Amino acid sequence: MRRSVNRALLAALAAALEACSGGGAEEGPPAARSPATVRAARRAFDGAPPVIPHAPFGMACSSCHGASGVQVEGVGYAPPSPHEATAGLGASARCLQCHVFRETAAVFVASAFEGLRQDLRRGRRLNPLAPPVIPHQTLLRENCAACHTGPAAREEIRCTHPERVRCTQCHVAVQASEEFLR
Amino acid sequence: MNRRTFLRAAGALAGIAAFSCEDRREARRIEGALGGLSHVDLKWGKAPCRYCGTGCGVEVGVHGGKVVAVRGDAASPVNRGLLCVKGYHLPAMLYGKDRLLHPMRRNPDGKGFARISWDEALDLIAARFGETLKAHGPEAVAIYGSGQWTVFDGYAALKWFKGGLRSNQIEANARLCMASAVMGFMTQFQSDEPMGCYEDLEAGDDFVLWGNNMAEMHPVLFSRILERKRTSPGSRIVDIATRHTPTSDHADLYVEIRPGTDLALANGILHLLVSEGRVDEGFVKENVVFRRGIEDLERIGYGAAGAQAERYAFQDAARDSSLDDLKAFLADYAPARASAITGVPEAQIRALADLYGDPKRGTVSLWCMGVNQHVRGTWMNNLITDLHLLTGKISRPGNNPFSLTGQPSACGTVREVGTLANRLPADGVVTSKEHRSKVEAVWGLPEGTIPEKPGHHTVDMFRALARGEIRAMWIQVTNPMVSLPNLSRFERKPGDGRFIVVSDIYPTPTTDIADVILPSAAWVEREGVFGNTERRTQQWDKLVEPPGEAREDALQIIQVAKRMGLGHLFPWPEDAFHEPLFEEYRKLTLGTGKDLASYEDLRRTRGMLWPVVDGKETRYRYAAGHDPYVKKPKGVHFYKAKGYGEKAAVWLRPYHPPAESPDAEYPFWLSTGRVLEHWHTGSMTRRVKELHQAVPAAYVEVNRADALELGIRTGDLVRVETRRGSLELRAQVDGRGKTPKGSLFVAFFDEKRLVNRLTLDAMDSISKEPDYKKCAARVRKA
Structure with a gap:
């Protein structure tokens, strides 16, 4: 039942998504946009919460971005939230606290801000058989499965062994660039 | 080539970009522009957020002399790594192209x-x-x-x-x-600022929000309350409001109240506590005195009309009172009358009295501009604290009246340094x-x-x-x-x-x-x-x-x-003036109960809660076992209130109507405030692309029934008028905020649409803080 989303609703979503992506939020024709460019266009800098790339649908965010995400035919995949409820903070309870819609493509005053971009280098491995390190920050991205498994996961970062649920047992997050020196 | 650049070059060689062809090209472009940076290549420093009074900790990522990223500081006890959308976009605030560069x-x-x-x-x-x-x-x-x-x-x-x-x-x-909160604390404790701390948000059971849209104005603190609710399902949020907001969406009890009648609601709750024997008499006897001030409306006025419109210098005068006097005073606020004034059903007033009167539940009252920007704001601060003093729910974890601030150093600078007349x-x-x-x-x-x-x-x-x-x-x-x-x-x-x-x-x-x-x-x-x-x-x-x-x-x-x-x-x-200037200022605080931490300690930590004595911070002021100035073995000691025999004062404060109320000519209430995305007058947040694009202009919230009657739909241009001015705005019906019938709301961040041309400069009689929340207006399709 949860999966059988009304077809008409899907069509409406698809139309809304298309209308929205044509609204200048992400510049350039689709063919010229790499996934990394699209990703960057939705963020002020790598680590900033992405803006919402579609118009408001008048539904709870979790309707599509729940535990497993939803495939919208012809449009794409609404990924699940990568946030786990962190100790002491109801991080996932108020999506709009951090993620905002775009009401306009205009700016108030032009900006010279240049933010940190996504580091597209692969996480380092000691040898080809060793588990790669996590090359990105993990705060509020605790649910690895949200991006690394399922239909939302791009092939290049898709996990080959999702049944092993304790990811950080083998993959560690890089915290510093310096090597240990005694 | 040093070791670091060598490692980076080696990384670039070994790290043949893992993504698609386009991504590989993109990766090369990025490598060219920013040298293939990752978060570990930035220099990270600590700072509090620039915006509201919550004081979230952020880590600021610097590269090439510019701020290129921030992240929530997981080491900060305030926000534990979480921020709001404004905080996450802090770096861009510095780099608007019209920065002032020269005198x-x-x-x-x-x-x-x-x-x-x-x-x-x-x-x-x-x-x-x-x-x-x-x-x-x-x-x-x-x-x-x-x-x-x-x-x-x-x-x-x-x-x-x-x-x-x-x-x-x-x-x-x-x-x-914040002036009304200052005068609230001064009149009751003879010392400014709250006794509790944010840990109250995990220790409390019931959170009563008095005119306070926390989900938008103090989002990270609201997240802490939501998490408390998630992990402790018995805890409740009560939202006392004149407008249904994103905060109300999470409330267990939504109490919609007529503007300015919160005084009558608080007195109505006090009436029930007193008449039903729910006063903690032992606590009151040991720790509380009673006071009354000038209550005559004619004598006090509002500072906005006649001779007062040029100079407003009313001074309150205290006289002694008692618990018996309070009982007699509260006879005017029986539930039926309180309900008639406030529009709040009697059952809700009783529910609030049950909540404050239940000694087994921790109760935290939270408020900000709704109570402070109020022609009787000091009185309203007094009444909320009265609820806590009479029930003994104060200076204990999870039991406190907690005034919130809207600016990052309203407390640290204006209230503590004392930069007021x-x-x-x-x-x-x-x-x-x-x-x-x-x-x-x-x-x-x-x-x-x-x-x-x-x-x-x-x-x-x-x-x-x-x-x-x-x-x-x-x-x-x-x-x-x-x-x-x-x-x-x-x-x-x-x-x-x-x-x-x-x-x-x-x-x-x-x-x-x-x-x-x-x-x-x-x-x-x-x-x-x-x-x-x-x-x-x-x-x-x-x-x-x-x-x-x-x-x-x-x-x-x-x-x-x-x-x-x-x-x-x-x-x-x-x-190099910062440290010696701070240490000179600090001398004025030592020994007063407002002792600040040393500059060295402040450098080292994610902030410390004053009073700091012997390097130890104080989470709960006036509380035995927490506050080093309290010499009692248990309970509380309001040692700063020398004028009250080191006790706190419960003030009897009546209901007075707002300075201007709707009438035949101007039949609507007009209230003003903020939205989540913009901070204060928007001079910083509007220069952040993501924030401006989310809320590009101020709009007026119109109630659906009123909109139907006036033929107004969302997006229509409408004209809002008061006796002071007129403003064209787009209407919004049932947006994130839903005003009750007969009521309008406009945010004040938009310099092109200045709602403060419409507001009234009436003010609180004691604190002289203006009331931005209540005046009479009319609206029509433009």
Whole structure:
């Protein structure tokens, strides 16, 4: 039942998504946009919460971005939230606290801000058989499965062994660039 | 090639980009532009967020002399790594293309500005302030700052004005937002600021929000409450509001109340507590005294009409009262009458009394502008605290009246340093000889230097500027030409003989009226200290150079003071004044119960909660076992309230109606406030693309039934009018905020749509804080 989303609703979503992506939020024709460019266009800098790339649908965010995400035919995949409820903070309870819609493509005053971009280098491995390190920050991205498994996961970062649920047992997050020196 | 660049080059070779072909090209472009940076390549420094009074910790990522990222500071006890959308977009706030880079002076023909040197600007300011002082006396000069002043800025301004120019004409915009809370705490505890801390949000069971849209205004604190609810399902949120907001979406009990009738609601709850024997008599006997003030509406007025519209100087006078007197007083507020005044069903009033009266449940009351920007704001602060004092639910984890602040250092600078016309550091007032002498001694100035008579409070200060009594004014870190109520009163005319200096980081409607504009260094472009809502003092180091010739506000003041022959006030090297200035200020706090941490400790930690004694912070003031000044083995001790025998005062405060209510001509309520995405007057957040794009313009929220009646739909252009002005706005029906029938709401961040041309400059009788939340308006399709 949860999966059988009304077809008409899907069509409406698809139309809304298309209308929205044509609204200048992400510049350039689709063919010229790499996934990394699209990703960057939705963020002020790598680590900033992405803006919402579609118009408001008048539904709870979790309707599509729940535990497993939803495939919208012809449009794409609404990924699940990568946030786990962190100790002491109801991080996932108020999506709009951090993620905002775009009401306009205009700016108030032009900006010279240049933010940190996504580091597209692969996480380092000691040898080809060793588990790669996590090359990105993990705060509020605790649910690895949200991006690394399922239909939302791009092939290049898709996990080959999702049944092993304790990811950080083998993959560690890089915290510093310096090597240990005694 | 050092080891680090070698590693990076090796990484680039080995790390053949893992993504698609386009991504690989993109990766190469990025490598070219930013050298293949990752978060570990940035230099990260700590700072509190620049915006609201919550004081979230952020880590600031710097590369190539610019801030390129921030992340929530997981080590900060305030936010534990979480931020709101404003905080996540902090870096872009620094880099709007119209940053002010050089001092500028208005052209002789009055049109436009021309660049001048710092020396020219500082000489001119020193000369004009000096001449005005000589010709017209210390009441003719003024400095107006804000709760965004760092402690350094505020302390330099206070010392320059009160100790150097011998003028008490120093105010800050916190008068417009926190003054009622200050007077609430002062009248009840004879010491400002809350007793609790944010840990109350995990220790409490019930959270009563009085006129406070926390989900948008203090989002990270609201997240802590939501998490408390998630992990402790019995806990509840009560939202007492005049408008249904994103906060109300999460409330267990939504109490919709008529504007301004919160006084009657609080008295209605008190009535039930007292008449049903739910007062903690043991606690009251040991810790509480009773007081009444002047209650005559005619005598008090509202500061907005007649003779009061020029000068408002009402003074309350206390008289003794008692629990029996309170019982008799509350006879007027039986549930039926309280319900009739407030529009709140009796059952809800009873539910609130049950909640406050249940000794087994921890109760935290939270409030901010709804209670403070109120013609009887001090009274309303008193009544909320009365609820806690009578039930003994105070100074205990999870049981506190907790006033929230809207600016990052409203507490740390304005309230603690005392940058107000009547105040001095650490709860001092200029009217006390003892307080003046203490400050004069630390400043090394002769007795009698600081004048005894308070200066103008903010609204009267700008009225005096309009009248021409104040002739030279310096405005720093704030934007009064957007934020003052009834704005059109304060418009300048060419050749009016005033001299106005404005220090800011961007052009605003306030720099538009300046004679001299000074470019300021912002946030991590300078060293700073802020003090947040929970008494946490937080220090940060300068992390990047300011752009152009921008300088920090404290240094601007020090350099002018030196030109006026007052260099002895600031005997520190200009490139290393922060620590010695702070340590001098700290001396004024030691031994007062408001003892600040040492600069060294502040550098080392993510802030400390004062009083800090022997290097230990205090989570709960006045509480045995927590506060080092309490000598009792258990319970509470309100040791600061010497005037009440070291007890707290319960005040009897009646209901008075708002200054202006809807009538046949203006049938709607108009309230104003903020939205999540924009902070204060928007001069920073509107320059952040993501925030501006989310909420590009102010709009008016119209109730659905009213909209149907008036033929208004979302997106329609409508005209909102009050007796003071008129404004065209787009209407929004059932957006994130839903106003009750007969009620409008407009956010004040939009300088192109100034709702403060419509608001009323009525104010609280005691704190002189204006009421931005209630006036009469009408609306029609434009």
